[in-house]
Amino acid sequence: MKNIIFVFIIGLFSLTVSAQKARIKGVILDEFNNPVENVTVKVGDKGTVSNENGFYILEIDANKKVTITFSHISLKKITIDVNLKSNEDFELNPVMNSKVEEFGEVTVTGNSKKRIEGVTTIDPVIVRKIPGANAGIENIIKTLPGVYSNNELSTSYAVRGGNYDENLVYVNEIEVYRPFLIRSGQQEGLSFTNTDMVQNVDFSAGGFQSKYGDKLSSVLDITYRNPKRFGASLEASLLGGSLTVEGVSKNQKWSNITGVRYRNNSLLVNSQETETNFRPTFFDVQTLLNFNASTKWNFSFLGNISQNRYNYEPLTRQTNFGTIDEPIALLVFYEGQEKDKYLTFFGAGKAVYQYNEKNKLKFILSGYHTQEQEYYDILAQYRLGEVDANIGSETFGDVVFTRGIGSQLNHARNDLDALIVNAEVKGFHELNEKSQFEWGAKFTKEDIRDRIVEWEVVDSAGFSLPNPILDYQNDQPYNPYVGPLAPYQNVRATNFTKINRFSGYAQWNYRGNIGEHDYWINAGVRAHQWQVEADGRPKGDSQITFSPRAQFAFKPNWNKDMLFRLSGGLYHQPPFYRELRDYDGVVQTNVKAQQSIHVVLSNDYSFKMWNRPFKLVSEAYYKNITDVNTYTIDNVRIRYRANNDAEAYAYGFDARLNGEFVPGTESWFTFGYLKTEENQDGKGFIARPTDQRLKFGVLFQDYMPNIPNLRLYLNLVYNTGLPGGSPAYADPYNYQLRLNDYRRADVGFSFVFKDEKIKSSKVWLKPFNELSLGLEIFNLFNNQNSITNTWVRDVYTKSQYGIPNYMTTRVFNIKLVARL
Known part of the structure; x- marks a missing residue:
């Protein structure tokens, strides 16, 4: 006291x-x-x-x-x-x-501190202009090396062998969360991040510092803009629109930026092969309020309200697969519908106390509340048969011979209510001009109430198939079935779960010299303690992890501008709620933290080509992972086994060349190689669900010298196929086939009436700082990309087929952008 x-x-x-x-x-x-x-x-x-x-x-x-x-x-x-x-x-x-x-209007030298830390910085202007079915920061992140995704409707991405739950996302140093129950990219709607409010975008694919939290794969660190004057921006397209307004008070003490967004994915989803009555609407409001109270204190508030409504009524579907010699088709007629709703509230207050020029404290209090429901009853009556492949036939493309018929009834009544509260304090101290010290402490309380009721009944040729986990023989019609009547799959659980967490970090930065050469050192450690309580389950043990991490950067005094980095350490991921819930939907209170040893070796080379600036960044990495919590992926929903029964590894090489391939514009080319495997219960190593071996990405901007108002933006991604997955009840060692390669090109053409480069004296353009009208073509080459497989049984051959679930086809979009 x-x-x-x-x-x-x-x-x-x-x-x-x-x-x-x-x-x-x-x-x-x-x-x-x-x-x-x-x-x-x-x-x-x-x-x-x-x-x-x-x-x-x-x-x-x-x-x-x-x-x-x-x-x-x-x-x-x-x-x-x-x-x-x-x-x-x-x-x-x-x-x-x-x-x-x-050298033009774009400089690729980058920020020196972020270059030393191995952080990729992305210009927010590029984020706003590059086309994509789900445009935004994640759309650009997916073009970077080491980042993989085969779902254009989702903002989720995997990094260097990790899954969607292994990525940290911060906005203004505040960790943000995704909804829990979402199983399909179609349901996600809007990313948390409002692109029109962004000032800085930093991304690290591994080997990050101790000040970042306890995840295994990556960090996306976003800073929202602090307005300096009044401004407004409007975007409108066939997919929705957004309005952002910002301003500052006369005495410069108050400032605010607020954005409203609306999105409707019907244009994209209706291009898929399943005919539907589909009404997905997504809406959110975000605001950032800043107040400079005095010469030492600054206060800010970040708030977000988001509502996703997903109403889905499938009608019919025909998927052709198989080979040229033996084409097969799945024809499905649906009854029923799905109604999902996700309502989230997020608020965070932040106070910064600048005691003097060398010492600063930050106090952060945040809360996240989500109410989610997932209700559906869908009956799918299917016909599996051979397709007439004779081009001259009147029945060409139709199913002419039926191998099997059946039906599948899926039911769910899932509800979740989660409240997450964080209280955090951080300190930054400049010890001298060569070294700094940073520290932080955080308390997190998670209160999650979850009811899961899911069941599936499968009928094949008039015979109900029992649960495959039950050890009963079913050889109808030759012998009567005497086993218990049970759904093919049945998950029922009610979980009231509370988790208290304490975490903290301390790290030290130092800059020194060896002769004429410069070097930088960052060394730190994180600690995390947590305990899980679940009604009706034994109270979990108090668990604690320590994660030492370090970075070393060396810049030799050479004629060539090169920087070498070595980073890594021991990384832990204490389980979040979804990682605690097993295949039966029951929370396991003593799930351990997954542990990974990271080693990242990289080279950063800045140079001139065609008398313009360029940069080549290459990284080799290795991860050795223990206490692995294995999982399966259903579209974007991850179902964990919650038993830490495996070990895994990941290694690879990433490269990115970026610069002014066209004068005045920044573009890049990326390449990545990855191999990741896991060993469950000592049965041997198999590919992990995120084992996407090769990746090529291109982000390209261009304009016509004779028509400078006309711009072109290209977003191109090629990924080799992911493992096709397995049914939730099956042994993944029996399902090692891969999906087809993911190939996608999105292109945008924009006619600019006015911007920072194109000036105009026309009276009607005077109020605008920027005004453009564009045409976007998603999936330019109309490639058939699949996200997962639907598993269908043939009662006659007792074979089980993996039928690909294809993503969106070619889609056209018109987009208007206006900024004041």
């Missing part, structure tokens, strides 16, 4: 002393509107340096004229005179021009 009183008195004393002071702050940008790090800001003998986001803050004397100098080693110096009132907060955002030759 005495310590608290002492700190309070010191705080009052500090505020009293600062009464004759003022504060100047802002974000320093270059001529390309990128934040500039390591700019020296001085007033007399006082000074500071801008951080990785270009942000600076400096206390100056009030009620007198002072001269502020902004200087950088490669930018022209700026000198500005100001005269501020006592305790005034003044925001100044200078733009610094280069001393050296300009």
